[in-house]
Amino acid sequence: MSDFDLSKPMTQAAFGALVGVSQQAIGNLVGRGILDKNMVGHQLLQAYCSHLREQAAGRAANGELDLATERAGLAKAQREKIEMQNAVTRSELAPVALIEEVLSKAGGKIAGILEAIPGGVKRRVPSLSADDIKQITGEIARVRNIVAGMSLDDLREPDEDDDDSSAEGEELDL
Incomplete structure (x- = not known):
């Protein structure tokens, strides 16, 4: 040399x-x-x-790849994956399909209970007219349609109709 x-x-x-x-x-x-x-x-x-x-x-690399940033991104993704797995293990998270199935079954049961209300009211209060029962049935159908049309966004925002619907519900107390 x-x-x-x-x-x-x-x-x-x-x-x-x-x-x-x-x-x-x-x-x-x-x-x-x-x-x-x-x-x-x-x-x-x-x-x-x-x-x-x-x-x-790893601070300088050929091209646009920054190894330190890539490693940090990978570590973050791995941490998030583990956090989600832990949340599932603690039953804090569930698959969307399972939640949809549970809500669908619950909604079906609630709809059946709501549909039985007019008949039960008619048996308990035989003096009610057909128009009264029709109004009760209409109110139940309105509530059922509101619930059936709900989305996740509706659950995130406070419902402005809460005051109105509770006032209407008070009118039906028998």
Whole structure:
């Protein structure tokens, strides 16, 4: 190995020979702005070593890929997956399909109970007219339709009709 004077400017070929890479590899580093062709030997060596440290630490990579960011993203995704698995284990989360099935069955049972109300009222209060029973049936159908048309967004926002529906419900107390 020949002696290199690190206090003087060096050619790309000479610096490549010093660090054990081709002149083309050094030219690539100059082209990317990592090395400056006006640097003297010791500056080239420091810049080259700094670049190697950055690559080894994952802070600098070829192209757009930032290894440190990618690793952090992967760790976050793994943490979220584990948190969700733990929530499922603690029965804090359930699959949407299961929730839909439970709500559908509950809605069917409630609809059956609501539909039986007019007949039960007529038996308990035989003096009610057919129009009274028809109004009760209409109110039950209105409530059933409101519930059937609900979505997840309706559950997130306070219902402005709560005051009106409770006042109407009070009128039906028998």
